[in-house]
Amino acid sequence: MSVQTLPAQESVEFSPALVSFIEEWKDKPGNLIMVLHRLQEEFGYLPRAAVIKMSQMIDVPLAKIYGVITFYHFFKLNRPGKFNIQVCLGTACYLKGGQDIIQELENLLGIGVNQVTDDGLFSVEAVRCVGCCGLAPVAVVGGEVFGKVDPEKLPEILAKFKGV
């Protein structure tokens, strides 16, 4: 007699702080968005195994959770690069050439928005106003804000993060 087994589920560990956050929010209205934000804060993106585990903990079907994740651009399904490059495309930055930064990053790194370089070092993300419009156009690299970014200076900026 053969015994059919389910494929092994990739296991994932939640920190005690995350577990207690989920416990606290589990039965509250609007909990799904809150918990997803917290989950992404923990991992930097939303790994499938973590979403499955969370779905079981809050007793919400996986299909409903992925409906929410894919609706909001904020949620990331793929692991970002070691240094995530957020290019602001809010109105001020867009008017001052935010799109040129994205184009030049594509030339330099060979990746477009929401992609990661093969070495896992950089990822590119387009974001809305990051709150320093006076410095437009703005890019945030690995959490560091760069203002009045001239696309020609991008190699210099990227070099700062290579070999870190």
Ligand code: FES
């Ligand atoms: S529009 Fe880019 S910082 Fe405000």
